[in-house]
Amino acid sequence: MKPRIGIVTISDRASSGVYEDLGGPAIRDTLRAYLATPWEERYHVIPDEQPVIEATLRALCDEEGCCLVLTTGGTGPSPRDVTPEATRAVCPRILDGFGERMRAVSLQYVPTAILSRQMAGLRGSSLVVNLPGRPKSIRECLDAVFPAIPYCIELAGGPILETDPAVIKAFRPAR
Ligand SMILES: Nc1ncnc2c1ncn2[C@@H]1O[C@H](COP(=O)(O)OP(=O)(O)OP(=O)(O)O)[C@@H](O)[C@H]1O
């Protein structure tokens, strides 16, 4: 079975058709460039509603068996931004390094990088990673943290994901 990856756009406006979702396609294009291993996607566009986000993340991890779920949007300080709360609620194990690294690297691009509460965590052997809503932030953040993602998924008991080293090199320490 091909590894499955969940792509979740969390945006009131994209989910209600005010604008076309560009975040999900940006994640898809990035993963297509990065991954040498064939994979399958599960894509959702949902509003900034915590119960809906939690249910979507649970279904992708527990029913669809996604080894990785990437979300975009809803990480900021607005009252409707609840992606980190939903992620925390469904992930018993938090990986603080992801948020720290993504915010640090994002400061090279925008001073408002510190406004993102983006985080990551493990639900069983599924890794959930939050990305900000602006489509350009997706590659900015993933270039910084993706090298650690295949090893993280392996350690958590998930499948082996190989990358195209000409695009991004997965780091696996010698064991
Ligand atoms: N999924 C998306 N597709 C296209 N553009 C987006 C998307 N999400 C955000 N943007 C762009 O980034 C800007 C900042 O996004 P903002 O922080 O307001 O989004 P959000 O809180 O993630 O989504 P929303 O406010 O619709 O619930 C928006 O004005 C929009 O231009």
Ligand SMILES: Nc1nc2c(c(=O)[nH]1)N[C@H]1C(S)=C(S)[C@@H](COP(=O)(O)O)O[C@H]1N2
């Ligand atoms: N790499 C990167 N990080 C970024 C941004 C960006 O453009 N690039 N935008 C910031 C802004 S303006 C906000 S408000 C926060 C939260 O965005 P969200 O609510 O759309 O998730 O992410 C921040 N992080």
